[in-house]
Amino acid sequence: MNSNKISLATYIDIYFKEFLAYSPKLITAFLILIIGLYAIRLINRLIRRIMVKRDLDPTLTKFLADILLWALRILLFVTFISKLGIETSSFVAILGAMGLAIGLSLQGSLSNFAGGMLIILFKPFKVGHTIEAQGIIATVNEIQIFVTKLTTANNQTVFVPNGILSNGTIINYSLLKYRRADLTFSISYDSDIKMAKNIILDILSNNPKVLQVPKPEVFVKNLTDSAIDLAVRPWANNEDFGMVFTQTLEDCKEAFDKAGISIQPFVKEFSQSNSAK
Known part of the structure; x- marks a missing residue:
């Protein structure tokens, strides 16, 4: 019984001495951890402020700040585990192996991550731009690391993976200040072409939202079997494009009706086999 007490007291004494010998490393490591976390927070705030003052893109600012935060x-x-006396070489090797395994299992996500970096760096579009991509016309709401958040005209939210988005065709409708509408009116052969053109030009010149520089154009686009196609090309600022498009259609239809110019309806051609049926 006494031998057990002696051995227990001996073990406690040994462990206590080891703890006292190890405590400076332990205290130093935790001091580094606490001070380091506080310093990282200050550095991250400072970097964000510097990038905001230099008018960097908000998405790029957030991306770079997050990368710096995780790197620090x-x-x-x-540094913390090395101060505790743990060998970092084996730990780094384990992290490398884990990174390789994760990279192989998340190839699609890495593709989206790379696509997000390309979008942020080369800026084919920005937040607030209206784009057409993957068959969708929408406004860019947010550019995230893996996906881009879009909002459609009917207020639906669409998430497009950045990998697909960066490798596909993107039409940016907001990159330039103004935009041209491409309209076509098909009038009958009995109509007066010059009168029709003058009516359209008069409508375009009296619409304050239609730009006069570049000058709007009206010309004969095609002569089909059933109609004369008139091409109408008005220019408008991006914010007025939709209104100019619809207003031109409405005003021309009303003016044609008053002038007796008939808009030729679409004539569907049937093959002989269909007509026989």
């Missing part, structure tokens, strides 16, 4: 945290963690 990883560096702090490695």
Whole structure:
């Protein structure tokens, strides 16, 4: 019984001495951890303020700040475990193996991550731009690391993976200040072409939202079997484009009716086999 007490007291004494010998490393490591976390927070705030003052893109600012934040945290963690006396070489090897395994299992996500970086760096569009991509016309709401958040005209939210988005065709309707509407009116052969053109030009010149520079154009686009196609090309600022498009259609239809110019309806051609049926 006494031998057990002696051995227990001996073990406690040994462990206590080891703890006292190890405590400076332990205290130092936790001091580094606490001070490091506080310093990382200050550095992150400072970097964000500097990038905001230099008018960097908000998405790029957030992306770079997040990358810097996690890089500093990883560096702090490695410093912390090294101060505890843990060998970092084996730990780094384990992290490398885990990174390789994760990379192989998340190839699609890495593709989206790379696509997000390309979008942020080369800026084919920005937040607030109206774009057409993957068969969708919508306004860019947010550019995230893996996906881009779009809002359609009927207020639906669409998430498009950045990998597909960066590798596909993107039409940016907001990159330039103004835009041209491409309209076609099909009038009958009995109509007066010059009168029809003058009516359209008069409508375009009296619409304050139609730009006069570049000058709007009206010309004969095609002569079909059933109609004369008139091409109408008015220019408008991006914010007025939709209104100019619809207003031109409405005003021309009303003016044609008053002038007795008939808009030729679409004539569907049937093959002989269909007509026989």
